[in-house]
Amino acid sequence: MTFQERIAMLFGSLLKPSSRQLFTALKQLDARLEDVFPFLKEPDNKxxxxxxxxxxxxxEILLMQWSSSMDCSPHDHGQSYGWVQVISGSSDHSIYEIPSDSLPRERVKRKEKSGSFLNVGKGMIHKMGSAGEEPLITLHVYSPPISGMKVYDLNKCAVCIVSEDCGAWWPEEQKQMLKTLQLKGS
Known part of the structure; x- marks a missing residue:
């Protein structure tokens, strides 16, 4: 059975899955580097x-191949929740809290190693980045598919709701900026 056939078998019948159902299916998938290797996409300048x-x-299920020199921006996942599996490498992972209409503040920072599973709760603001010599490869499952994701720029004191084709970084293309708001500095 191919990797994509295993995904379809484990995830295809999940209708409005709970976080626990997503986690169980992701654990059963047992994704390995050789499974995801054909899907890797270079980070380029992202x-x-x-x-x-x-x-x-x-x-939705996404695969991420991380830059060795650049973290993503703090972000949420809109109305979605899910799980991240660290397939290869290790990640610096920060979780933020946000006072009303202010900038997010880092609350927790930890290193996530290969084999880790990270719970991404609805409304959680976090950021990730590579934290070692071995390339960071992560597999992400979210329900429902991500829309309305907020990306924070702590230097600009701003937040941007980005389009579905944008990742967790400040958009370079105007069409990816659905809405921007200025926030109060900390």
Missing amino acids: PYGRQMIYQNDHL
Whole structure:
């Protein structure tokens, strides 16, 4: 059975899945570097290369190949929740709290190693980046598919709601900026 067939078998029948159902399916998928290798996309000048592997009305599965020199921006996942599996490498992972209409503040920072699973709760603001010599490769599953993601620029004291084709970085293209707001500095 191919990797994509395993994904379709485990995730295809999930309708409005709970976080626990997503986690169980992701653990059962048991994704390994050799499974995702054909889907890797170079990060170029972004924090990561992003490749959609599977999507339906209820969930999406993305693969990320991370830059060794650039973290993503702090961001949420709109109305989505899900899980991240660290397939290769290790990641610096920061979780933020946000006072009303102010800038997010780092609350927790930890290193996530290969084999880790990170719970991404609805409304959670976080950022990730590569933290070692071995390339960071992560597999992400979100439900529903991400829309309305907010990306924070702590230097500009601003937040931007980005289009679905933008990752967790400040958009360079105007069409990816759905809405921007100025925030109060900390």
